Amino acid sequence: MGKWPKPPEGSWTEHYPELGTGPISFRDSISPEFYELEREAVFKRAWLNVGRVEDVPRVGSYLTKDIAAARASVIVVRGKDEQIRGFYNICRHRGNKLVWNDFPNEEVSGTCRQFTCKYHGWRYGLSGELTFVQQAGEFFDLDPSRHGLKPVNCDVWNGFIFINFDPEPRWSLREFLGPMITALDDYPFELMTERYEFEAHNNSNWKIFADAFQEYYHVPALHSQQVPSAVRRPNATFECGHFQIDGPHRLVSTAGTRRWLLPPEHMYPVERATRSGLVGPWRTPETHFSAGLNPGGIEPWGITNFQIFPNLEILIYHGWYLLYRYWPTSYNTHKFEAYTAFHPARTVRERIEHEVASVVLKEFALQDAGMLGGTQEALEYGLDEPIVDEFPLSDQEILVRHLHKVVVDWVEQYRAERRAEPRSERKPVGV
Structure with missing residues (x-):
């Protein structure tokens, strides 16, 4: 049998020649090894939507989000200054998951004046600051200012709340979204x-x-x-x-x-x-x-x-x-x-x-x-x-x-950056 005719010149795909028109592989969807790289290259670097401002409508409103691809849980909370912030859901004392109700693997939401660890009673304000340590005198040179909740980059576009696990994101949220999305x-x-x-x-x-x-x-x-x-x-x-x-x-x-x-x-x-x-x-x-x-x-x-x-x-x-x-x-x-x-x-x-x-x-x-x-x-x-x-x-x-x-390109860029790092600074993939 002969070949079917190709789409006419000027088809959608041919408007974007960098995509090519040949067959593609789906190995990026079946490889455990690729998934580990994808977690690091994509889900720990891109801006991720975790909710809307209506989900945290008033001062003290919060939600938690467990993101398996980042192996992390985050708290999103509206502070006394009305700013919405993100924090890792980890108590700075012994690493207990800080905010949860009956089952630690379930996401929760609510309203509070502060966050209190169930394990030893450490407390944190809505801006992440450490506000109370049970029997503080028992600790050795404990500096409360160094033990607040660890922040996660958090920003809002048109009511949608985004976080970014990269300590130094490559783009602001608005730069990342670009003109096609921000046209909304x-x-x-x-x-x-x-x-x-x-x-x-x-x-x-x-x-x-x-x-x-x-x-x-x-x-x-x-x-x-x-x-x-x-x-x-x-x-x-x-x-x-x-x-x-x-x-x-x-x-x-x-x-x-x-x-x-x-x-x-x-x-x-x-x-x-x-x-x-x-x-x-x-x-x-x-x-x-x-x-x-x-x-x-x-x-x-x-x-x-x-x-x-x-x-x-x-x-x-x-x-x-x-x-x-x-x-x-x-x-x-x-x-x-x-x-x-x-x-x-x-x-x-x-x-x-x-x-x-x-x-x-x-x-x-x-x-x-x-x-x-x-x-x-x-x-x-x-x-x-x-x-x-x-x-x-x-x-x-x-x-x-x-x-x-795009996913493969992000992974390849991540691989190239890792190869360029001094060996002593590399961390194992998946950590």
């Missing part, structure tokens, strides 16, 4: 405070699940019950409207309306009854203007998915948004966090519309998640020498190509 400076995320959250522990590398939301090439096959019948015909066109790349970050926009234009027989009965579903409530507040919301100028615009490296996605719809985070827990497992965010419901009907949209979206995500185990298992066949190690990508899969290239 004026988008009013703070108005959408009614949230519906869910979490899943998945049997795949984190990038394998992220890949599922970077292209819609899979939609007619995998989500066949949620798309018009015309799209399911062989070779029917189903494409995104706009792809864009800026540094390590990615963006994809689709055309659409406030509801899929499906015949009633292809909707769940609850969607027909509530007039809400996969793309949210059919009636929502008018889309807020933002210069960055629809950079491709798609009409009618439907969704823009902002994929912030490494593990955050914000999908903005008409008057509401959806957020995903992928937290690696090993080379072939990860924790998936998601929530939908709406304007607070004014009536019982609006509340039901929001809940229905959230449940239908969860079902859609479960269909994607259902592929993960099979993909990971097959990629790991012949782990040291994969049976298949070259995978062709279509033009619509440009963002899949980009994510894996």
Whole structure:
């Protein structure tokens, strides 16, 4: 058989020649050794989103976040000066985990005036300072000013709280996000405070699940019950409207309306009854203007998915948004966090519309998640020498190509920096 024709000149991928157009490898998703390097090169150097300012709404509000890829737990707290700070969740006396409730491996949130260690009663103020030591006279030249909580770099962009484990980050948060993301400076995320959250522990590398939301090439096959019948015909066109790349970050926009234009027989009965579903409530507040919301100028615009490296996605719809985070827990497992965010419901009907949209979206995500185990298992066949190690990508899969290239590039840069270090200064990978 002959080759299929290549995409036309000027295709999306060819706008970014540094990506190439050849097959790619997924070894970065099946190697324990690569994962250890990725933890150091990516998750200990990039800015990571851990919440929003609404999660710590008043002085003394705090949350904890356990990040397996960094082998660390952090406390995020709003201080008396209203500044939001991050600290390692470690008591400076004997290393006990400082903030937890019934089970130390569970994340918690709340409000307090100070943090008190359960073990020996050391206390810390909201700015991390050591304020009380039980029987301080028993210690030898103890200087309280040197034993406050160890800080983690913390900054906020448009209400989203980010941390960075690098003691000296290579970029400020704003520099890291770059112009494509900060074009959303004026988008009013703070108005959408009614949230519906869910979490899943998945049997795949984190990038394998992220890949599922970077292209819609899979939609007619995998989500066949949620798309018009015309799209399911062989070779029917189903494409995104706009792809864009800026540094390590990615963006994809689709055309659409406030509801899929499906015949009633292809909707769940609850969607027909509530007039809400996969793309949210059919009636929502008018889309807020933002210069960055629809950079491709798609009409009618439907969704823009902002994929912030490494593990955050914000999908903005008409008057509401959806957020995903992928937290690696090993080379072939990860924790998936998601929530939908709406304007607070004014009536019982609006509340039901929001809940229905959230449940239908969860079902859609479960269909994607259902592929993960099979993909990971097959990629790991012949782990040291994969049976298949070259995978062709279509033009619509440009963002899949980009994510894996960026991760490999960050790891290669980290390796080069380690090679340049004097041997005496190197620390073992994974420490």
